[in-house]
Amino acid sequence: MEYKIVGHNILRVDGLAKVTGKATYPEDLYMEGMLYGKTLRSIKTHAYITVDTKEAEKIDGVIKIFTHKDIPHNYYGVLFKDHEVFCSKKVRRIGDPIAFVVAITEKIAEKAIKAITVEYDEIESVFDPVDAMKEDAPLIHDRSNILYHYKLRRGNIEEAFQQCSVIVENQYKTSMVDHAFLQPEAGLAYMEGDTVVVCAATQYPHFDQLEISEALNIPQEKVKIINPAVGGAFGGREDITLQIHLALATWVIGKPVKTVYSREESFVAHSKRHPMIMNYKTGADANGKLLAMEANIIGDTGAYASWAINIMRKAGVHATGPYEIPNVKVDSYAVYTNNPFAGAMRGFGAAQVPIAHEQQMDMLAEKLKIDPITFRLNNCFKLGSTTATGQVLEESVPLIQCIEAVRHKLNSKANDTEGV
Amino acid sequence: MKKINLKVNGVDYSVEIEEDVRLLDVLRNQLRLTGTKEGCGEGECGACTIIMDGVTVNSCMVMAFQAEGKEIITIEGMATKSGLHPIQRAFLEEGAVQCGFCIPGMVLSAKALLDKNLTPNREEIREAISGNLCRCTGYNKIVDAIDKASKYMGKEGDVNGI
Ligand code: FES
Ligand code: FES
Numbered sequence: 001m002e003y004k005i006v007g008h009n010i011l012r013v014d015g016l017a018k019v020t021g022k023a024t025y026p027e028d029l030y031m032e033g034m035l036y037g038k039t040l041r042s043i044k045t046h047a048y049i050t051v052d053t054k055e056a057e058k059i060d061g062v063i064k065i066f067t068h069k070d071i072p073h074n075y076y077g078v079l080f081k082d083h084e085v086f087c088s089k090k091v092r093r094i095g096d097p098i099a100f101v102v103a104i105t106e107k108i109a110e111k112a113i114k115a116i117t118v119e120y121d122e123i124e125s126v127f128d129p130v131d132a133m134k135e136d137a138p139l140i141h142d143r144s145n146i147l148y149h150y151k152l153r154r155g156n157i158e159e160a161f162q163q164c165s166v167i168v169e170n171q172y173k174t175s176m177v178d179h180a181f182l183q184p185e186a187g188l189a190y191m192e193g194d195t196v197v198v199c200a201a202t203q204y205p206h207f208d209q210l211e212i213s214e215a216l217n218i219p220q221e222k223v224k225i226i227n228p229a230v231g232g233a234f235g236g237r238e239d240i241t242l243q244i245h246l247a248l249a250t251w252v253i254g255k256p257v258k259t260v261y262s263r264e265e266s267f268v269a270h271s272k273r274h275p276m277i278m279n280y281k282t283g284a285d286a287n288g289k290l291l292a293m294e295a296n297i298i299g300d301t302g303a304y305a306s307w308a309i310n311i312m313r314k315a316g317v318h319a320t321g322p323y324e325i326p327n328v329k330v331d332s333y334a335v336y337t338n339n340p341f342a343g344a345m346r347g348f349g350a351a352q353v354p355i356a357h358e359q360q361m362d363m364l365a366e367k368l369k370i371d372p373i374t375f376r377l378n379n380c381f382k383l384g385s386t387t388a389t390g391q392v393l394e395e396s397v398p399l400i401q402c403i404e405a406v407r408h409k410l411n412s413k414a415n416d417t418e419g420v
Numbered sequence: 421m422k423k424i425n426l427k428v429n430g431v432d433y434s435v436e437i438e439e440d441v442r443l444l445d446v447l448r449n450q451l452r453l454t455g456t457k458e459g460c461g462e463g464e465c466g467a468c469t470i471i472m473d474g475v476t477v478n479s480c481m482v483m484a485f486q487a488e489g490k491e492i493i494t495i496e497g498m499a500t501k502s503g504l505h506p507i508q509r510a511f512l513e514e515g516a517v518q519c520g521f522c523i524p525g526m527v528l529s530a531k532a533l534l535d536k537n538l539t540p541n542r543e544e545i546r547e548a549i550s551g552n553l554c555r556c557t558g559y560n561k562i563v564d565a566i567d568k569a570s571k572y573m574g575k576e577g578d579v580n581g582i
Contacts, residue, residue: 011512018520019508019527021455021495028454182459182467182521182555231457231521232555263460 014229023229026199027186027260034188034256035063037249038109039242040099040116041268042091045127045338046138047120049091051098056115061108063255065116066100066248072217076240078207078343080305082141085215085244090123092140093303093338095268100245102257129300129335130277140303140336147301148309148334150316154388155327160292164283166367172280172356176300177273179345183231184266189246190256195222196247201230203237211240212247223247235344236270239306271306271343274299274334276315278356282325288370290379293360293388295319297332297353299342306343308334314349320388321357322399323379328388373407424488428453429497437484444468444479446487447494455495455524459553466552469525470494476532478551495524498531506572507531507565516565518556525552530566538574542567 017023042049053065068074068088075081087096099116103109124138131137132145139145161167187200196218202208205225213220230237242259249257261269279296297315301308316332345351365375382400385393425434428451435450447453447470456479459467463481470479471493498505504512507530517523526549533540533548540548545566546559554562 009513012515012517014520015512015517016504018517018523019504019511020499021453021524023520024454025457025521027458028448030449030452180555182465182519182553183457184459229521230519232519234555260458263462 018229025183025186025229025231026188026201027183027258029188029199029228029258031188031190031256031258034190034258035102035104035249035253036106036109037242037245037257037259038101038103038106038113039097039245039259039265039269040101040113040118041265042087042094042096042098042118044091044120044122045094046125046140047091047122048089049087049098049121050119052117053099055117056101056112059103059108059112059115061104062112063102063104063253064249065112066102066245066252067098070252071215071244071248073215076211076215076244077304078204078239078306079309080147082304083240085248091120093340095340096303097245100249102249102253125338127337127339129298129333129337132335132337133298133333140338145336146333147305147336148312150313150330150332152316152319152328152330152388154325154329154390155292157292157294157327157329160327161281161283161294163285164291165286166364167281167283168360168363168367169281170279170356170360170363172278172359174276174278174352174355176275176340176342177345178267179232179234179236179270181232181234181236184261184263185237185241185269186258186260187242187246188256188258189250191250191254192224195224196251197224197226198243198247198250199226199228200243200246201233201237202227202243203230203233203235208240208243212244215244216248216251218251234346235348238344239271241269268340271345272302272340273345274301274308274311274342274349274352276300276352278353280356280360282357282360282364284364284368286368288365288368288375288378290323290325290364292327293320293325294329295331295356297330299332299334299349300337300339301334302337302339302341304341305334305336306341307348308342311342311344311349315353317389318350318353319357321354321361322381323357323361323376324381324385325379325388330388373403377403422485424485426487426489427491429492429494435484439485441484442480443470443482443484443487446484447479447492453494453496457521457524459521464553465522466525466529466549467522469528469552471528471532474532474535476529476551493528493531495527498527505531507534507569510565510569510572511562514561514565514568516557516561522552522554522556526554526562530569533566534570534573538570540566540570
């Protein structure tokens, strides 16, 4: 069979527009008579707020200032509706949106933002997820800070650890990471008859439509999302940022409204990669066969859940790495804190755990005096392996070939260098 | 308000500007040459790279009045009448483009390099785009593309692009 695409070098469909500068990102859209929107954001990590917009409203050129009072249903979020469109009583992190100013120029909108007064009545904050799990920790939302606990149990780790001749136990921590996609968030909204149209770079247009229609309390058919060129995303455009603000402003005012975030605002507006604290105990027998692993993984999801449940489940499922271990106990948690909120980012929870499980493998190999590649080959998944979650791998599992290929390259490189 | 005269992509413009606007704002908001991008506004990312009097500059770091009397090339001025500039063609063919947001700046940095040095090695290519951040590609394909473009341009003798 002849394939048209597979096996051929093809040009990407949007490549031509992108090399000529014609590709349209949301900030490249302009409309006659459009207004500019700017977001007022929290500068405190945890506080009750009182907002006064009176002075700002008097500024010449300010059309309207939106706060929680203007939004019919003041909530959104991909899994839990735990974000407020505009904070009503309290802020939970730096960057929480409080108000949205619409003015005839960007400069006036900026001036009005400065003229809004926000009184912060600070509450105790918690930044360490381990502290946030304690009974007496300040609550970020009206429920436990532990929003998810995933348990994985296989075999009997107590017995298995007793049979191990080597055991390695360590704690690993990964840091918060920003996607830093190159195009900061931007959008333009306008009315098309009685339909509100929002142009914004997003990873989730159909869901944005749903969230806007719920927040504004209007039928879904009255909301249209246009996704122009997207300047990188990497998971960071899965959660709503400016979409509801723009839709609301245009719906109420009736005129086109544009917003472009600065790089700094982009950093505070969108999600981060979950920092994780990973406690690992791994043991093997004298022949270098893995027998048992215990892992306790705490994911800091910051002020909002976003995809925390799926991400911490994925971290738990992948905690063993690609190795056969007959006795496994994993507990992974997603925890609220007052840090920037964490969500989707390339790997989605599977990128953090290799830091831990691979270091464990190296240290076990060293203790056993086995070459680390051989140790991995002895334990890695192959056709017919059963994972810790009980899945039998029946399809392609080319890991051994992959490791062998790496070993081969490493060896030939070593020989090359010797030859020089 | 102030009036400035400048030449962009071979066309003379006379524009009324607010004194505190940047060259980037004039190009995008007034001339609507939106191929020049803003990624940081602080001279860090290179998305706003243009060529001014033969050298690359970050147009977010140039005040509009500083462009008085200057000759500027933006991404919109790269394609020739007969089609794409060889640099653009090479970027397309090598798969050097993903989200595309860094690409206008990358193409202009490549042009500034190749206008001066038609046979750069990979080190020199990397050096020439060291002020342009790309978050998608990992740079290798961009370096491949510029390398390929240098060969195209050497063969075709098409150095000017305009
Ligand atoms: S926008 Fe000018 S260097 Fe980033
Ligand atoms: S292609 Fe996305 S930043 Fe370079």
